[in-house]
Amino acid sequence: MNIAAPNESTNLSPYLPDDHGLFFIYHFTADGLRTKDPAAARWTWRSYQITNMRARQEIGAEQALPAPVREAFLSPSHGCHIDFEDDWLYGDLPDLRHDFSEARGLTHFRFAFNDTTLIGARKQPLESVDKIRKAVESGSRKFPSPASLIEAVMGQSLDGMSGELDRMGDTLDGIEDRIVCDAWHNERQALVDARRHLVIIHRQMATLTNLFRHLDHSHRDDLPDPINDMATRLSHRARTLHHDGEQLQARTRLLQDELMAKLTEQSNQLLYILSVMTAVLLPMTIISGLFGMNVGGLPLVDTPFGFWVVTAISIVIAGIVYMVVRRLGRV
Template sequence: MPLSADPEAPASPFAGLPAALWLYRFDAEGRARILDAAKCGPSALDAFADGWHWLHLDLSDARSAQVVAMLPIPDDARTALVSPDTHVNLQLEDDAAHGVFVDWVHQRGVDLAAEGQLRGDDGIGWLHFAATPGLLVTARRQALRSVEAARRGMAGDMRAGSPVRLLEVIADHFADTVERSSDSLSVRLDRIEDRVLADSIGEERRDLAQLRHQTVRLHRPLTAMRRVLKQFEQRHPADAEHELLSAVSRLNQRFDDLDGDVGTLQERARLLQDEVAAKLAERTNRHLYVLSMITALLLPPSLVAGIFGMNLPGLPFAHGTHGLVFALLLGAASSVAVYLMLRRMGVARST
């Protein structure tokens, strides 16, 4: 039995649904037909035979709260739609579901088909939703990538037989973005690993730091979605007949696989960063070793030059014709003597 609008809701000072970004009607076969939201009132959203509606609201519109108050949905669902809550959650009460999902912010002008992976400046947003057997209401404050992808799909050949199915499609689009981004990061990590193994280290530390930051951006919202879906599945019996339970089970399986992939990327990047740090430390040690050897070999000639530069009476070779040659030979001999001593001690041997 369809829910009725709140009888205590104030009378609408406007016509239609002014806060609606779009309104679709789905027939019995799941085909979508767009409606003019400016000409449809809340009464047009009542469930009809073998069909349902999808209403998408802009929460940045001040009139959205009044529109939500007139929708034929439970009070808890109304509260979830207009709440400023930014925590992922999912609730099911009788035949009505409501909650908040995380999604990627949609950048205007980005071709979703050609650019499915995340960019460096893509942030996260929050999708508020309420679903009854005959109505799906979604609301957001920023344009969301997965919702936009679902809308374009429904405007094409994609079909959705129920509000729960459309909600699953939106979550699947979120997972698609994570999967494509994860694959792209894996390819980048493979290239960095090849350069590290070839001992061709340049900007790998910077590249790995950026890559690890991007994997964290993927992992955090994915973990939030996965945790909430797991908790939802645990709160409800496995033999429940509601369509949302089977959808959550499918999403859980996919998110588990994605979480494993992203976790593997994080571990590979961390280990590779440790290897790069070890190689750079080894290279630095080699340079310091060379500098130390040069310093040790030049110390005795410096001592000889310091002694003969004191300009005091009684210095050897001071009045000889070949005094300079003898001093240079003495300095060179002292360097050779130090080198042989270091070799005997094992310091000058190559590692």
Template sequence: MSGFIISSWNFSEGKAKPNALNASPIAADNWYHCQRDAIGLRDWLEENAIPEAIIDSLLTDDTRPRFEQFHDECFLMILRGINLNEGSAPDDMLSLRILWFKGAIISTRKVPTAAVSILIERLEKGIGPHTLPKLLVGIANGINGIISDFLSPVEDRIDDLEDEDAADLKTLNALNSRLLRLRRYLKPQRYVFEDLLHADMPVLKGQKNHFKNCLDTIARMNESIEFYIDQINLYQANVNQQQAEVMNRNTYLFSVIAGIFLPAGFFTGLLGVNIGGIPGVENPMAFPLFCVALLVVVALEVVILKRLRFI
């Protein structure tokens, strides 16, 4: 038993049968699902005459989704899927590399992929795909289905924005950031299926329509993500505009109040210098008359500001 082969299946008889998990030579109509960072995997790939450049692409740590055709019997697909592992963020998308090499499929992962795990469970129950091309379609559909399920509650959350007076901006910012990270990988994932269909691989000719459906699904999800991001940005812009309007209105109100009481402050400051010559010092009616005068000044200011439509 090898330490790098997680699961292996033989499709040569028109039905998937499990293989022994040993480092046997790669044979056509077989699927080898491997742990990418396990010791011995690179040596096994080299022993099976896989070119060094292809091995590097299959085992590299960080890469974007892409499709590479090396010849009619060899191509590489790199896909990204939602990370449903415990303790991981779903938008921290995991990578699945799939190599078609001389009629066999070698796939590698670093952390478990839900789409592949579900597919293996179906194979164990005898209800999974029966050929390698259908297996490839099943993996692609599984990845797309999980992404679509992840986006469904996001759509509901976006729809709720129209019915809410105030949403949690912190939650919306986190959601927006998550959608931006998803978009980063789903956009090039669309090109994977476009390039696959354009390559017109003879071994996948019977599954062409299925891959077209995968492409349509990816395109729809990309459009949905763009729409969600635009809706969140629009909602945040409206909230910011409302807050700016409230601030401007309050600032304007305080400016008007300050302007109204500016003459009163001037006169009270002038009469409070405590030096000789201040009128009314000896008159007991001076203070009441002064207060009445200030009220008259304030009233005149209010009338003038209203006619000038400042208030």
């Protein structure tokens, strides 16, 4: 069943799907270059919008796809996975949304391929897919097989996540400099945002590492050598990024601990000042309370300088208390 034939004569857009939910269809020769002649093609790449109903119907009716592959494509789940079935490698892997999309962040790229066909599907524009698409159109890179193109897409995705980790490292450098220079008062929210972003990327790297490990353990004897080699290379890169993410997360936790220590120190200083003020003012409060009672027999009531005498006594007592509290604070 050739589901791409109705679209080959139309002007497809890489960002807006046609009536069949198809973004583009590219044919490749044996040497890995794009050709506009389907008869000269060794393999084909089709890209769909997975939320388009026509696209879902056509993928569901694609008899060349094994039933588990079709079910994985049409599943509402957004969890990452990768598996091998009847010579088809298929999966759902993370990628970065394109810069011009509504919100920068991680989304998913679904794919399935064998020796002659690569089918991809996505919801939003993806940065890695778009970079590889531009390389295909310009002829700057050759893709002799679907496996080589998927490796390039995942390589671009890992490069993008590596760039995100580099930017987060620079952000943490700035936060650390300001904390060390005691200009940390506005860094609490920035540190929380940085850690939240790191958790998302680190979680995806951990997922990718586990997925490639599962693929190696479950299908090592079934996978063709090129796919085995591709999975090994991608697994190594994912493990490296996973390790880098762990280091950044550990660094973020240390910065949070240092920031909390400074907040605790500042709170302690404020509490110490309040304690000193309370201790200093306590004698004055007691004396003013005693002399404020409307009872007979109060001393110095008929003395012209009674107010000043009481004030002087209060100040002397407050000074003594202050010196005692300061001495105790230094012990």
